[in-house]
Amino acid sequence: MNRTSVLALACAVGLSGLLHAPAFAVEYTTARPLSQVVTAPVKACGTFPQLLMPGIAWGADEATILANGAVVTVPPTGKPFVVTQPGSIFAQEGLSVKFYREDSVIRQLEDLLACRTPFLRMTDGMLAQAGDVLSRIPVVAIYKLSDSVGGDVLVVRDRINELKDIKKVAMQVYGPHVAYFATLMKTAKVDLGSVQIVWVKDITEGDTSSQYPAKALREDPTVDAAFVISPDAAALMSDKTESGGVKGAHDLFSTKLCDTCIADLYVVRKDWADANPQTLQKVVHGLLRANEATQKLFAEKATRKDEFEKLMKASAKMLLDDVSLTGPAADMWGDLRMAGFRGNMQFFTDDAWPRNFNRVMQGAGEAMTALKLISKPATFATAALDYAALSTGLSDAAGVDVSRWNKVAVEALMRDRKQKGTENDGEKFYLAVPFKREEAKVDASLYVKEFDEVIDLAATYGGLLITITGHVDPQSYLKAKYGNGTPKQLSDIRQIANTISGKRAFALRDALLKYAESKGVPLDPNQFEIIGAGFMKSSKPGCKIENGDITVSCAASSALEMQSMRRAEIRAVNVTAEMEQFEAIVVKQ
CATH class of the missing domain: 3.30.1330.60 (OmpA-like domain)
Structure with a gap:
């Protein structure tokens, strides 16, 4: 299970200048670049006795839940959250953190500008789409959580055999698949402008009002392809139309193949990072430790049943809104590859690596510019972290290939x-x-x-x-x-x-x-x-x-x-x- 409706940083505002299909049951959005949507003023950051740290409904965020102790608080009103528990990894780092889920990219950007939190939690492609907004307040990238490995799929009709055959594709606005699509098209040497993109506000079905790519492929016969999450892909490719199947539908690409096409990241406001270098170092070290602890817990779940069940219940409540969905919460871990210490070192510090942060963001920025979602590719800096100190106590820092x-x-x-x-x-x-x-x-x-x-x-x-x-x-x-x-x-x-x-x-x-x-x-x-x-x-x-x-x-x-x-x-x-x-x-x- 992957990138559920709550995952996708979904928002109801679309992107401008793109054509609508004829009237079908699925509703497409009109649209504006994020810089025309997010116009809140920039405010200075104060002190944070308790750091507010957003997450999204993605399996990698289960490690952050574990870092904070995996105890969910459900207030009478508002969203559930996880605060730092005594003895937890964040507590051992000397941190006090309130982890909450925020799936709207617009609200995340508004919170960042107002400095209700100094953190952003999104994918590389989403970050590129926010480039014009972030030109008003510099941010630095601090941590790569994971790569999507199988959870994001391009499903096509039976008439489509290659990318060059696609004339119309459906995908979510401001979602994780825009840069993914651009990477595939660049590899295939197919011009982005040769494909009409129809945008929908959701990534998957949350309720009967949801407008999402799988629905577009089912209900609009002029749509050749749709970028969907893995559960929707399975439904589309099933033989049973009553279960959402589309005759002859098949997967053309997935992130199991393109396994560095979608990276999940944390970035922070640069002014806060400059003022709080030790706190930032502790946050990243805690995330790295939590990554290894979560992977170990999954590997030992048969002998650590109580601990595993505790994390899955907390993750199900935080990420899927239902504490009983422990099975799907565990499945979310299967569609990703955690980056860990070595992955972060390679991504942020290895200038030779073809898929390093700067190259990934440059490519994503060029794609967003071509699609007129931003005015020009943004240049994003990385935080000045002490990786030698970050390696302390980590097994991933040892020589393992x-x-x-x-x-x-x-x-x-x-x-x-x-x-x-x-x-x-x-x-x-x-x-x-x-x-x-x-x-x-x-x-x-x-x-x-x-x-x-x-x-x-x-x-x-x-x-x-x-x-x-x-x-x-x-x-x-x-x-x-x-x-x-x-x-x-x-x-x-x-x-x-x-x-x-x-x-x-x-x-x-x-x-x-x-x-x-x-x-x-x-x-x-x-x-x-x-x-x-x-x-x-x-x-x-x-x-x-x-x-x-x-x-x-x-x-x-x-x-x-x-x-x-x-x-x-x-x-x-x-x-x-x-x-x-x-x-x-x-x-x-």
Whole structure:
């Protein structure tokens, strides 16, 4: 379960200048940029005997609830809240915090401007949409909670097979999917202006008055696609129309593939941060400790039932408005990946990382500018935190490397795909690198642009499998086959071809990994699948396979064509729908 109606920072005001569809049951919004909606004056910050800290209905906020002691207070009127309990992580940090949920981006911005709280809690894309508003009061980013990993989905009708096919898409105004959409379109090299966006005020159904993307896809036949949360995606893709299914609907992308496309963040007013550096340090250290404590509690929930139940009840009440929804509250944890200490270090301090804070915000800002939601991309600073001090007492600060990819499972999947002839289904990128006869060397300097693109894809789409397939030309084999070569001679040639093609694939992978490392971007070797195809995957048009073997139709017609067959190919392939799970493989350094 993910990004419920209470999650989405939903607000009833839409965005301007965008066309309406004909009258359907779903209601689309008119719209204005946030700078035209949030016009409250900026007020100076006073002292905070008790820090007010907003959250949203997102699984990562369960760690903040735990940091404060997981005891919910329900006032006679107003929203429930969690105040710091004796012995809690925030209490150990010397803090007094009142955690509350605020899902409206407009109210969060108004509270920030008035300094009722110095904190904002939103996604990177939402932050970019608030750029013009925040030009009036500088903020600094302090903490990355998590990435969405599977909880946000682009569902399309059966007539849609690629992003370029989409002519009209529905999504929530000021929601988490705008920058996500822009990232996908940029990767696919599709102009944002080629797609009409129809905006709805909610992200999912809260009551019968809700207007949300899944409803648009169900009720407006002119809508090709909708950005939805995972429960709505499951309903849309079900076979039962009475359960909300749309015939032929399928997922084109999800954040299981694009697993760095939506980051959840805390930012604070810079004037408050400058005046309270020690308090800010304690807040971030408490959040980091709470992240590890919550992950440990989930891992040990079978033996710590009372503690786990306490957190789930508090989370269900705070995030889902119903203390009985402990199961869905626990499920919310499954659609995200917590950033932790290392993730925060990489996101905020690693200039080489393709998806670092500055690059993510620049890309989001450019997209919002193109959509006329802001006047220009905003530049956001990061807080001057002492990461050496923040690492104290954290296990995530030790040398632990985690891979999402289970190599055994990947190999099994690719064997199955090979048998079905679907190895390249879901292809998102292709590059062919030529080789000379019997050569297996790659000069990375010849492929800088292409390698940079692969690095960016691997960093952005952690659920994208990168296959590297080596090939040789079939001339020697076909000459022997049709020239009375013996079975042993044919077998020997086939074995040599498989060996050379495998070496070419490994050489290309190693060159790419070495190049990435030279740029300070270590890639996960387990994200690469190496295939030595020999001469069985000829690039010759009309090549026919008979009885499991190539025929003379696969032979090169010229020396130039023969040279082109000596190659290794990089393909980035979406396999997330077929992988039941990505098992974390932890390697102690």
